[in-house]
Amino acid sequence: MIAAQLQAELAGILPAGDLMVDPSELFVYEFDGFTIARARPGAVVFPTSTEQVVQIVKLLAAAGVQIVPRGTGTGLAGGCVAFENGVIVSTSKMNRIHSIDLRNRVADVEAGVRNTALSDAVAQLPGGSAYHFAPDPSSQRASTIGGNAATNAGGIHTLKDFVSSNHVLGMEMVLADGTILRTGAAAGCYESPAMDLPGLICGSEGTFGIITRLQVRLVPKAQGFRTIVATFGRTADACHTVSKIIADGHLPCAMEMLDGSMVRVIEDAFHFGFVENTQALVLIEVDGIEELLDGQMKQIVAICSFNNATSLETSADPTRRAALWKARKSAFGAIGRISHSYCTQDACVPRSMLASVLEKIDQIGREYGLQITNVFHAGDGNVHPIFLYDDRDENEVQNTLRAAEKVLQYCIDVGGTVTGEHGVGIEKLHLMNYQFDRPTMDQFQRTKRAFDPDERINAGKLLPSEVVKVQILKPGRHMPQ
Ligand SMILES: Cc1cc2nc3c(=O)[nH]c(=O)nc-3n(C[C@H](O)[C@H](O)[C@H](O)COP(=O)(O)OP(=O)(O)OC[C@H]3O[C@@H](n4cnc5c(N)ncnc54)[C@H](O)[C@@H]3O)c2cc1C
Structure with missing residues (x-):
């Protein structure tokens, strides 16, 4: 619970429906997709404007309460778990699309816009069906563009379309002292002048501030697709196929792999008729100019056959393609x-x-x-x-x-x-020192403190913190002390 006075002050900023303090409701906000780490927040707030975010941040900072940014909580690393009595600031109700500029191929959106909501809105405009927002985490129907930027999310088509940071052109972020930082490319432009701060903020996992608004790139959709499904009796054959396809100079737009147990789960759920005893399945897609696709597909099929594929299906049918990708994206469920x-x-x-x-x-x-x-x-x-x-x-x-x-x-x-x-x-915090040497860790810490000197925002995530001690992995669960 947060102090009664703080609750009253928050209620002065937010309408009743946008301030959550009831323990039975807060229970839902104890964890994200990494359900092992849980802690009940003191409150969850749902601002609907940048001005409200500024007021909330100033209030929480003055009260010495940890601020935890959250989108829709689909994260898989415990990034938006609030420490005891910390306050979650969810940007999920900041979901307005301010503009879509097809001529310059940019969109200006609030952080809480869901990933697919932007492409859906683009598709409604005259000529818009040819464009989309490319980052496609499998959670894209639920996760927010702010969350995608904060985690630098990838997805099925990252192989060709790259991760979220390549699609964020500009950003508005509220810093720990309430300052509004607006950084990145000028409206309609593709290049950040001077330092690429949006590039630095992408992947900072909510430890630098609260992203409130983003300018993102819209890219043309490919003209045509070919989808290839290859099954294998040996996992190693599937892996060699993947390396060989790239080594031979192909760049599929996606190349996903499922092991035998996953194939059985999907088969039971969706009944595709995959070969029995499959040990690995590789789902490959090539896209581009229609006339070139059959030739490329043939070469990839030859690589699969050479590596002992036990079955091969190729398809240019959009309905079959949609079903295969839906199955892949539903795998977790x-x-x-x-x-x-x-x-x-x-x-x-x-x-x-x-x-x-x-x-x-x-x-x-x-x-x-x-x-x-x-x-x-x-x-x-x-x-x-x-x-x-x-x-x-x-x-x-x-x-x-x-x-x-x-x-x-x-x-x-x-x-x-x-x-x-x-x-x-918090899930992998204890492995940061395993991956990175001391000078790199020190530089990460200095970078965090350049944005948030007193560690008021999401301390104890991504980087070890002096302010918030997290009990790590052994012997107990990842719970804040
Ligand atoms: C079924 C499933 C499939 C998934 N597939 C993929 C995938 O293919 N690729 C992939 O990369 N991820 C995937 N994820 C993980 C997750 O969906 C992504 O990390 C996504 O980008 C999180 O978005 P979110 O809005 O849910 O953010 P949250 O989970 O709410 O937050 C994630 C992190 O971002 C920070 N954050 C969120 N919003 C803001 C903001 N406005 N300002 C500052 N910081 C913020 C939080 O503090 C936290 O550290 C998947 C998750 C699920 C459940």
Whole structure:
């Protein structure tokens, strides 16, 4: 609970529906998609304007209360978990699209606009169906553009379209003292003058300030697509296929991989008729100028066959394509059919190491008696081992955390990174020192303090904090002290 006076002052800024203090409602805001870490916030506020954000931030700073920015809470690293009595500032009601400028291919949106809501709005305009906002995390129907920028979200088409920071041109952010920072390219322009502060803020996971508004790039959709589904009897063959396709100079717009257990989950849920005993499935898409696509598809099919694909399906049919991608994007949800709880890990490794990493994941799973299933963005080496466990069993929770740590350490050891796209949050805080050397960590800390000198915003996330001590991994859960 927050102090009665602070509650009254917040109520003076916000209408009743935009201030949440009832414990039975706050319960929902105890965690994000990383459900292992939980802490009840003192309050959740839903500002609807930048001016309200400024007033709220000033009030909370004066009261010495930690501020936790949140979009829609789909994050998978505990980034928007509030420490005891911290206040969550959710930008989810700041969801106006201020302008869509198709001539200059930019849009000006509030931070709480959902990812697909922008492309849907663009498609409604005359000539707009040819354009979209490209970043496409699988959560895109729910997650916000502010959250996408804060986590520098990737997605299925990152291989060709790149991560969110490549699509953010400008930004408005409220700093810890209430200053409004407006930075980035001038309206309608594509280049940031001087320092690229929006580039720096992307991926800062809500530790620099509260993003309230963004200017983003709109890009043309490809003219045509070909979708290829290849199944394999051996995971290593699928991994070699992925590396070979890139090594041969192809750039598919997406290249996703599902392991055998995931294929079975999807098959049970969607009945695609995939070959029985499939150990890996690779879903590949090429896009571009219609006339060139069949030739490119043939070359990729040849690579799959050479690497012992057990079945191959190619399609130019938009309905089939939509069904295949819907199945891929629904993969996380379908896990609910086989497990009480799950925890999705996220690392990026060199593509050439994929086979070895998957083998290691399997070995670690057996060591800890855990089932681990995999569905991931193979084309950019972004692995997502999904640990299946029962959160009512503390032993299984602990084993999941230990096994996840071992997997991430292995990924770092083979030249990979502690996170591919989900961010560090509190989940991976303890591995930051494993990945980065002292001078780099010190520079990260100095950068954080340049934006937020007193660590008032989201302290203890992404970087260890002197102000907020987080009890890390062993021996208990990731709970704030
Ligand atoms: C089923 C599923 C699939 C997913 N697939 C992908 C995927 O393919 N690629 C991917 O990258 N991620 C994926 N994610 C993770 C998640 O959806 C992304 O990280 C997304 O960008 C989070 O957006 P959000 O609005 O939910 O942010 P939240 O979860 O609310 O917050 C995430 C982080 O951003 C900060 N933040 C949020 N809003 C603001 C703001 N306005 N100002 C400052 N900081 C802010 C928070 O403090 C927190 O640190 C997936 C999640 C789920 C549940």
